[in-house]
Amino acid sequence: MHISELDTPVAVVDLDVMERNLRRAAEYMRAHGVTLWPHTKTHKCPEIARRQIELGAGGICVAKLGEAEVMADAGIEEIFIAYPLVGEVKLRRLMALCERAHIRVALDSEEVARGISRAASAAGHTVGVVVEADTGMRRCGLPIGPELVNLCRLVIDLPGLDFIGPMVYQGHLKGTAEERVRRIPDENARLEHLYETLTAAGITWRQVTGGSTPTLYQTHLLKGITEARPGTYVFNDRNTVGVEACTLEDTALHVLATVVSTAVPGQMIVDAGSKTLTSDRYGAGDGKGHGILLEDPGVVISWMSEEHGMADLSGATRKWRIGDRVTIVPNHVCPLVNLHDELVLHRGGEVVGSWKVAGRGRVR
């Protein structure tokens, strides 16, 4: 079956492009001696996680325990939960996971470190730990300073924990490719400050985990990063194109939709709204719109309601009619995939299978 025969809206993956994205990142990482720990929040599909490991990934990264459980169910054995785990229910689930996979966790507080240590010692497990430092994102992570040093010391001392090293995230390195490169010296100054602070306190480490999809091919410029956790690179999206971290030809996931109304002049409506595309905004250029048409990139989904995508036709190069099919390059694939139960796979437009989004909705 050709993808043009699929009922819409539907999320489709161009396997040739996806595999090229995966190989390119794996080769880059190998060339630069960095270990890839891809973040599977983007695809939530064990089939892709296994492929990433076949291509040389050290393991996979997830945000939530539920995602880790799905990946462990599929036989993935090296899992990094890059999220602070809080509460007795989660500690019990974490210990159950330790029975069947090698688990690492990230944390940025004494409370979380003590909780995991207590659970791990009681269960006779050892949990790998990275301690998150903030180099400018201001999300998780302690500022570089005495509190961070004390937390690293605590993790080194507490039973049941194996201190691996610091964790950083380069999500704050925004802008175009050139702007990101221009910001790297400042980031490196912060990273050096981090390493000097830890070294001065007598703390040694085995790995430094960092990176992001926009900075993926700049990882070798980031001082001391030995492991990288990009997620979006598997599919890419309009945001990744917008920040010049890939081209439109590197986008592997699209939403096929159908024109359902042309009643309002200057606009057409496609059957994909925020429940199909998410309402995540465009983080580059003029910041406007929710996706563009691959067939007619001047046509922007300018506003949405839940099931309606309103396309502004002022930049159209052809006449669009009810029943026409469109291929949408969405703003942000990660929350989009999380809306769908399956991804339909194709090569050159021929459907070759589908994957269940096994990790969909695993927010706990």
Place this chain on the structure above:
Amino acid sequence: MHISELDTPVAVVDLDVMERNLRRAAEYMRAHGVTLWPHTKTHKCPEIARRQIELGAGGICVAKLGEAEVMADAGIEEIFIAYPLVGEVKLRRLMALCERAHIRVALDSEEVARGISRAASAAGHTVGVVVEADTGMRRCGLPIGPELVNLCRLVIDLPGLDFIGPMVYQGHLKGTAEERVRRIPDENARLEHLYETLTAAGITWRQVTGGSTPTLYQTHLLKGITEARPGTYVFNDRNTVGVEACTLEDTALHVLATVVSTAVPGQMIVDAGSKTLTSDRYGAGDGKGHGILLEDPGVVISWMSEEHGMADLSGATRKWRIGDRVTIVPNHVCPLVNLHDELVLHRGGEVVGSWKVAGRGRVR
């Protein structure tokens, strides 16, 4: 079990508040002689749809065929698909639905009218049709004028279709309660123009379907509306409070989350981000943030990533610590419910059951 023992993040429904919301709307509609056709896109739960019908709804409204199929599976017999149905796959599914429910559809084009007529005549079914007119939302709906008249005439003439009347949507009546009331005379002028245009063309109708949640309790002020399709009123949300269509006490759905990091000064992180809350923006007041805390309403979720909700503590009235639980009033419940597999039900904090979100992800 008390809801404070649930693992987080989790969407919980306060049944007492939900039932009060449902009863209040049903009583209002009854008092004003308007038939409620609640839009089930908000809850996607057949259990709630059945309750709405018990309380006097004429039927339910859905946007997508998949939602209609879920509701028909649950025994709902009066279903209005308020969305243009395009393509042979959807027409086949529509005919299968007609075997087990009374179906109405909305449309705004000759293409859609002819497609449904062809399918319905071939299958020996009659499909109720409303023709959508645009009174200012500029989403679906033909402008009031000759094209609209011609489409109504076509629907009246085509076999297999039963013309019910015009459809409007008051989504463009925004602002505070007072501002909405101030805009009603203009909306009524447009509605009168619609009725006069149809009447002058010799077109008669049985019903006029309209309304929205913000205008729910102003439906009696809207000229000629005989059926109303509010959705959000079942749960309400921060947006509904923001436009003064309810109070915080009328919000029935909340997200319970846990504080997982306080590493960055002035901020705390809860374990609910855009994959739990959606990234739908706040459509009232200063337009900022993604939710507020019921326990401490000056605390706003000021930014999010997929699994992190960053709460700005500048308006906090208490000290928050890692492990504390928070109750989030989300911006927009409709896409939020669509992210979750189930809703946990409680009365006064005691868990009394759960509903599967049976219509989740049914975007086709």
